[in-house]
Amino acid sequence: MVSPDLRSIVQGDDWAYLDPLLVDLQDRAKVQPADLFKQLSSLGVGPLVAREVGWELSPKLRDLPKRFVDLDAKPKPD
Numbered sequence: 001m002v003s004p005d006l007r008s009i010v011q012g013d014d015w016a017y018l019d020p021l022l023v024d025l026q027d028r029a030k031v032q033p034a035d036l037f038k039q040l041s042s043l044g045v046g047p048l049v050a051r052e053v054g055w056e057l058s059p060k061l062r063d064l065p066k067r068f069v070d071l072d073a074k075p076k077p078d
Contacts, residue, residue, distance in 0.1 A: 001068035028069060 002022070003009060010018050028036045 001065065002071050003064070004067060004069050032072060 025036065
């Protein structure tokens with residue numbers, strides 16, 4: 001599942017990295033879900049890094065996944 005705003009969030013040359021990564025994540029989720037979850041839980045995938053900022057999420061962030069759409073429906077770059 002991805003944000004329906006993915007097209008406006010990821011721009012330009014970043015699609016060259018992100019598009020194959022999303023395909024890989026989908027494939028690995030089917031055959032190695034536990035290993036993939038462990039890797040994603042480490043908060044780092046290649047150059048993509050996140051950080052934990054606390055236990056309480058703002059309502060805006062907490063409700064964000066409710067808007068997500070299936071990855072196959074994500075907009076393709078031009």
